[in-house]
Amino acid sequence: xxxxxxxxxxxxxxxxxxxxxxxxxxxxxxxxxxxxxxxxxxxxxxxxxxxxxxxxxxxxxxxxxxxxxxxxxxxxxxxxxxxxxxxxxxxxxxxxxxxxxxxxxxxxxxxxxxxxxxxxxxxxxxxxxxxxxxxxxx
Numbered sequence: 001x002x003x004x005x006x007x008x009x010x011x012x013x014x015x016x017x018x019x020x021x022x023x024x025x026x027x028x029x030x031x032x033x034x035x036x037x038x039x040x041x042x043x044x045x046x047x048x049x050x051x052x053x054x055x056x057x058x059x060x061x062x063x064x065x066x067x068x069x070x071x072x073x074x075x076x077x078x079x080x081x082x083x084x085x086x087x088x089x090x091x092x093x094x095x096x097x098x099x100x101x102x103x104x105x106x107x108x109x110x111x112x113x114x115x116x117x118x119x120x121x122x123x124x125x126x127x128x129x130x131x132x133x134x135x136x137x138x
Contacts, residue, residue: 003042018054
């Protein structure tokens with residue numbers, strides 16, 4: 001399909017220690033959160049860090065459930081995204097990283113092959129990845 005000019009990409013993720021802003025008091029309020037608007041050809045570019053896996057809280061009913069299942073409380077490193085545009089159904093998803101710890105045993109069972117990114121190191125020494133979203137008509 002064609003790129004969607006003006007599509008909005010909202011992104012948030014944990015830091016390299018597995019903490020989210022607005023949940024960890026030691027982080028700035030909007031750390032590693034942002035909104036990107038696609039250009040006239042529907043392209044967008046994001047520069048960020050690769051987040052770390054993190055352990056979900058195990059107190060209360062969630063912890064009891066995990067323990068009853070003989071499971072672990074870990075989420076693999078991931079990016080949260082909401083992609084939207086006028087006249088289109090929005091997409092809310094998470095994208096993961098190939099080879100990441102806990103990718104095959106996510107406590108939330110949310111990983112799928114089509115959601116796994118495979119970053120490649122560019123000439124600039126930084127990891128790069130391309131991901132295209134498809135939005136259905138509203």
